[in-house]
Amino acid sequence: MSIAPPHVAEAPDADISETEPLPSWVIPPAEGFTADDLDRLRGIPPHTELIDGTLVFASPQTRFHALMLFALQKELDQAAPDHLRVEREMTLKLGERQRPEPDIVVLHAHADSDMMRTFYEASDVLLAIEVVSAESAERDRNRKPQLYAEAGIPHFWRVEYEDGQPTVYVHQLNPATHAYTLTGSHRDRLKLSLPFEIDIDLAAIIKR
Template sequence: MSIAPLTEAGALDGDISGSEPLPRWVFPPESGFTADDLDRLPGIPPHTELIDGSLIFVSPQTRFHSLIMFLLERELRRAAPVDMRVRREMTVTLGKRQRPEPDLIVVRADGDTSPQQTTYQPADVVLAVEVVSAESEIRDRERKPALYAAAGIPHFWRIENAEGHPTVYVYELDPATGSYALTGIHHDRLKLGLPFEVDIDLAEIDDL
C-alpha cells in the first residue's frame, strides 16, 4: 500500500484543505514494527499483516476470493480430524518481524489457548492456504511461502484464479532443503491424502 507524502500541515499531499492527518501508527518506531505491535496499535485496520517489519494492509475482497474461501473452509472443516481445527484469517507469528495472516490455516487443537487469542505459533500450524490476489501476487507466490517453509509449516496450498475457476497448487515441505516441493496442480477436483484425507469438488464454486 503506497502512502502519499505529508505536507507541512500534516495532511496528505494533494488532499483538500482540512483533511485528517495520518494516524500515528502509520509511522514506524525507530526500531521498526514487531509482531507484538499488531495487538497494541490503536485503530489499525483489520487483517493487517507484518512482513519483514512492514505493515501490510488488505484490499477489498473479490467475489472469487470470497467464494473459494467459503468452499475450502467448509470442506476442510468436514474433513479435518478431531485433533485439528480450521481457522480463517488468523495471524501466525513466525518471528519478531514476521506475522502474516494466511487466508486459511489448519492448526493442531492444542494450539488454541484462549478465546482472546490473536495469533498462532508455526509449530501449531499443519497447513497454510493463500488465495492469490492481484495486489498480493508477489507476497502470496514468493515471500509468504518462503517464510512458511522457513518456519517449518509442513503443508502449503496456493490458490490461483483461472478465469473464475480455482487452480490449487499443493506443496509439501522438504525437510532436507527446508523449502516447499510442488506435489500437484489441481483444477476440477482436489483429492489428497495429506495432511489428511480431503476430496473437494472445486467446480462447485459455480453453484455457490
C-alpha cells in the first residue's frame, strides 16, 4: 500500500510592498559618491571611507591592529608637544571624491577646536598612520599613502606585522615630487627626531 507524502504548505509569495526599501548608498551614482555624501548618507556602517568615489567598508580588526592603535596613540600623545594633537577614527577630506580614514593622525592643535566637525583637511595633518590589515593591504600600502602625499601631508607611517613583530616604515614627503620617500624601517624600537622626538619600544607592545 502506498502512503501519500505529507502535505507541505508552500510559502506564500513575499509581499514586495512590505519589504524595507534599500538604502540610497547601495547603488552609487554614475559619477561616484562625493566627500560630502558621507555626511548625508543614512545608515552607512561606521568607519566607512571614500576612495576614488567608491565607498569602502571596514572589516573586523585583528588583535594586532587593536594593540598597535592603542599603544601608538598613547605613546604619541605623551610625546607630542603642546601644539599638536593625536586622534583616530576621523576621515580626511582630500578632494571631491577622496575621504579616507587613517588609523591615527597627528594634528595641529587649531584643528580640534570645532567639536562638531566630522573630518579634517590635509592642512590640519602632520602625520598619518596606517596599520596594515590583510583586507586593506593594497589600499594601506599604495593608494592611501599616494593620496596623503598628493594632498601634502608631511609624514606617513605604515605599520606591518612581520615575523611576529611590528615593523614601522617611516616616510617623509618630497615636496618636489609630491611623493613619499622611505627614510627608515624600525622593528624593535622606533626612535625618531621628526616630526618630533619619539622613542617607542615596539617589541614591548606585542608582549603586553
